Amino acid sequence: NFGAPVIKEMVEEFNKTHPDIVVKEVYNPDMYPGLMQNLQAEVAAGNPPSLCMIGYNYIKYFAANFNYVSPQDVLDQYLPEDKDYLKNTFLDNVMSLAQVDGKQIGMPFCISAPIICYNPELFEKAGLDPAKGPETWDDIREYAKQITDKTGEYGFYMQEYADNWAVQGLLESNGANMLQDGKAAFATPEGIEAYQILADMVLTDKSGLHITADEGIQAFCNGKVGIACVSSAKIGTITQAAQFDVKGAEFPGFEGKEKRLPTGGNFIPITAQTPEEQKAAMEFLMFIMQPEWLSKWTLNTGYLPPRQDVAEDPNGLQAHIKDDVLLGVAFEEMQYLQPWAAYPGDMGTQAEQMFADTRDKILDGTETPETALKSAQDALNKMLEEQ
Secondary structure (H helix, E strand, O other): OOOHHHHHHHHHHHHHHOOOOOOOOOOOOOHHHHHHHHHHHHHHOOOOOOEOOEEHHHHHHHHHHOOOEOHHHHHHHHOHHHOOHHHHHOOHHHHHHHEEOOEEOOEEEEEEOEEEEEOHHHHHHOOOOOOOOOOEHHHHHHHHHHHHHHHOOEEEEEOOOOOOHHHHHHHHOOOOEEEEOOEEEOOOHHHHHHHHHHHHHHHHOOOEEOOOHHHHHHHHHOOOEEEEEEEHHHHHHHHHHOOOOOEEEEOOEOOOOOOOEEOEEEEEOEOOOOHHHHHHHHHHHHHHOOHHHHHHHHHHHOOEOOOHHHHHOOOOOHHHHHHOHHHHHHHHHHHHEEOOOOOOOOHHHHHHHHHHHHHHHHHHOOOOHHHHHHHHHHHHHHHHHOO
């Protein structure tokens, strides 16, 4: 549900305490690609929303193609008593997540990291230690094959949304780069080697599952998959739906190499058109950025809060981080987080769809990782030259 209950609660409480403003929440399917597609449709129809959630990977595309107003401009013009709100509330590096070339496009709202969830019951049936999760990608492949061989269930699933987020962590942790010096640079021996592991689990070992994200996550919750690589934003959904006690581990690494994980999540730009709506939108943003609501949002979803004080508050998340294994894993991984690769201009949606298509070609067995990655890299670099 990606936090729908908390969103509804936030909106209801805001509307109750701000009788001169009415906020209406609108659900959009298919994650961030779906949000972008629906935003384009609403703008084309002359009915843009006042606020929207935009994945960090689409920030350059959004900034180049949509009308928005900087939150600092709204504060300066309509809420001067709160003009220092941003610098007093958020760390500089967090604010930079929602910037393009130093310009503040919106406010960072959600931060997520790719984590490992596993089923200790299937581990035990497969003869694995349920108290010890996988640490490397070699472990992942070994554990997955053992689970499939011993139990008949799938050993591994990596979330498959219409983007490249989780795969970026896999490739870059082995030394590849999604973007380097303004060019796509992932079809290197390191990138190909990393993707080959995923392909081998699906095609050779028959231990890897290749289906859509919702189906794959549901299969894990139903006990049909031993290990799942998912966004920490799915912690709430998975723990509520799983028919077993879910265990967690950090995103796997490669021997002797530094982990580099993409920062998932979203920022919220103000797309309201009138001064009155812009002021109201900023008031709502400041309301939901209060520690009380960010704590509820994190506990319901697994998204990490953009405010450091939320995690450090003994009356807030501090105790939960200590007690919640999966949430603790996500916070530990913050040290490895890197920007989610964002392509400029009109390339954002095209690039993500190309990555999704590339994944399907590799995991369907129609193309090798080397062929598919080189083809995608060449196509992206040609598009970059035309920007």
